[in-house]
Amino acid sequence: MAFELLTPGEMAEADRLTIAVGPVDGIGLMRRAGGAIADLVLARYPGARTVHVLCGPGNNGGDGYVVARLLAENGVAVGLFATGAPREGSDAALAAAECPVAAAPLAAFAPEAGSIVIDALFGAGLSKPLGSEIVQAIARTAAVGVPVIAVDLPSGVSGVSGDILGSAFQATLTVTFARKKPGHLLFPGRALCGEIVVVDIGITDATIAATGARCFENDPAWWRPHFPSPANDAHKYSRGHVGVFSGGPSATGAARLSAMAAARAGAGAVTVLSPGAALAANAAHLTSIILRRSDTLQDTLAFLGARKPEVLVYGPGLGPEPEVGRFALELMSVADGRFGALVLDADGITSLSHRRAAFFEARKRPNAPALVLTPHHGEFGRLFPEIAADASLSKLEQARAAARRAHAIVIYKGPDTVIAAPDGRAAVNTNGTPLLATAGSGDVLSGIVAALLAQRMPAFEAACAAVWMHAEAARRFGPGLIAEDLPLALREVVAELGR
Numbered sequence: 001m002a003f004e005l006l007t008p009g010e011m012a013e014a015d016r017l018t019i020a021v022g023p024v025d026g027i028g029l030m031r032r033a034g035g036a037i038a039d040l041v042l043a044r045y046p047g048a049r050t051v052h053v054l055c056g057p058g059n060n061g062g063d064g065y066v067v068a069r070l071l072a073e074n075g076v077a078v079g080l081f082a083t084g085a086p087r088e089g090s091d092a093a094l095a096a097a098e099c100p101v102a103a104a105p106l107a108a109f110a111p112e113a114g115s116i117v118i119d120a121l122f123g124a125g126l127s128k129p130l131g132s133e134i135v136q137a138i139a140r141t142a143a144v145g146v147p148v149i150a151v152d153l154p155s156g157v158s159g160v161s162g163d164i165l166g167s168a169f170q171a172t173l174t175v176t177f178a179r180k181k182p183g184h185l186l187f188p189g190r191a192l193c194g195e196i197v198v199v200d201i202g203i204t205d206a207t208i209a210a211t212g213a214r215c216f217e218n219d220p221a222w223w224r225p226h227f228p229s230p231a232n233d234a235h236k237y238s239r240g241h242v243g244v245f246s247g248g249p250s251a252t253g254a255a256r257l258s259a260m261a262a263a264r265a266g267a268g269a270v271t272v273l274s275p276g277a278a279l280a281a282n283a284a285h286l287t288s289i290i291l292r293r294s295d296t297l298q299d300t301l302a303f304l305g306a307r308k309p310e311v312l313v314y315g316p317g318l319g320p321e322p323e324v325g326r327f328a329l330e331l332m333s334v335a336d337g338r339f340g341a342l343v344l345d346a347d348g349i350t351s352l353s354h355r356r357a358a359f360f361e362a363r364k365r366p367n368a369p370a371l372v373l374t375p376h377h378g379e380f381g382r383l384f385p386e387i388a389a390d391a392s393l394s395k396l397e398q399a400r401a402a403a404r405r406a407h408a409i410v411i412y413k414g415p416d417t418v419i420a421a422p423d424g425r426a427a428v429n430t431n432g433t434p435l436l437a438t439a440g441s442g443d444v445l446s447g448i449v450a451a452l453l454a455q456r457m458p459a460f461e462a463a464c465a466a467v468w469m470h471a472e473a474a475r476r477f478g479p480g481l482i483a484e485d486l487p488l489a490l491r492e493v494v495a496e497l498g499r
């Protein structure tokens, strides 16, 4: 399986390279694309009374003309509706010329119960909001509730961002070519695609690689080779030591969730660094997790010197006060080999929004620790307001821009969590579940990331793995999940990955 996500631009480049090398030409690719869709329709809807094929003016419409021809040749009653004729001399014009079914104007399209709609209006070339004629055709389709098979993308969904341009079809099935596009996985587009089937139209892996695509669907298949398993002669510190900072007496639970998750995700030792005032609260709830008093930077430095943890988690339960941000900056400035990586979450991120210039400056220092930021939408907007306000950027592009800006791995959380690295690599997670929308779930994610980093998994792969494992644990546990359940639910996931 191949997990690259191609932007429409990269896909067009893959098409161009494939045609340039030969032997297949543009109309050949289009015939393969349309042929695969016709096969799927015939296999899945053998009893369909009528198939309405809606064709746009570009190559997406060209695919539609191929489908219409093949279905008609197979004895299916085909209604063909077009908006605009294909450009003369284009592949789509060739496909239209080969199609024996006469096209009616889109305004005449009126689907009836029992029919099927093939949406071949716009795909990769969608560049502006849909016009009213198409919006009305979408509304007529939705009103009847018939299955919609989208060619490449549901018309109206941006392949780049998953945004809806004006309106969009709700597809039952979306058939795309060679690789998925970001718009298939980013919301709201993802919800409109229905089932997604990727068909091979003869574009090789080498051609995909030549496009320079650096985005992936998050999948264990490509990061599992880096997944840590303890050496036979491991001792607890060689398996990785994580330190987690606790909040005050009334806000200690977040750190413990993070600490428990770090331990379950394989860290050999986990220390909760607690203010003196919260020691009793933490002590009452911790058993295998080490507890250590830390009220000042000096206390933390003493811990770093004595215990040499690989990774620190800073943020869960700390409160958004400016001094929390100041301490985060101090931690980064004293790192200098005392610890390898910092996971900044929740209030650790929010509190830095008042010290953004100092933060970005600190990230440029050569001895700065590796950094993983785990913002949700609100936290992202506070730390990266200019990037968040740039509506021309998709969530994927925003995460990448933030990763470059902060020299950090950014885990931009949500139903379509994006993980981005400063070198341009990025992944979109697809096993998320609304079960994770529960208090404390983010604290658990920070702990998993920290544990994998402490076990020396490379940072981008560790972040991708943590996001996937977190969701997988939630899915396996199922309804009724609260954050306390997640660390134990990780056990099964870790066991399978480590095998």
Ligand SMILES: NC(=O)C1=CN([C@@H]2O[C@H](COP(=O)(O)OP(=O)(O)OC[C@H]3O[C@@H](n4cnc5c(N)ncnc54)[C@H](O)[C@@H]3O)[C@@H](O)[C@H]2O)[C@@H](O)CC1
Residues within 6 Å of the ligand: 012, 015, 026, 027, 029, 030, 031, 033, 056, 057, 058, 059, 060, 061, 062, 063, 091, 121, 122, 123, 124, 125, 126, 127, 128, 129, 130, 131, 151, 152, 153, 177, 201
């Ligand atoms: N040789 C190739 O390049 C292949 C392309 N394929 C198909 O070609 C599609 C891409 O084709 P195109 O690049 O022609 O793009 P589209 O067919 O998606 O769009 C066609 C043109 O419509 C115009 N347009 C965009 N948004 C509009 C709107 N809202 N209202 C009115 N007009 C609008 C633009 O000028 C755009 O170029 C893919 O989605 C895929 O279905 C497949 O046949 C595989 C091979």
Ligand SMILES: [K+]
Residues within 6 Å of the ligand: 060, 119, 120, 121, 122, 123, 150, 151, 152, 153, 154, 155
């Ligand atoms: K389409």
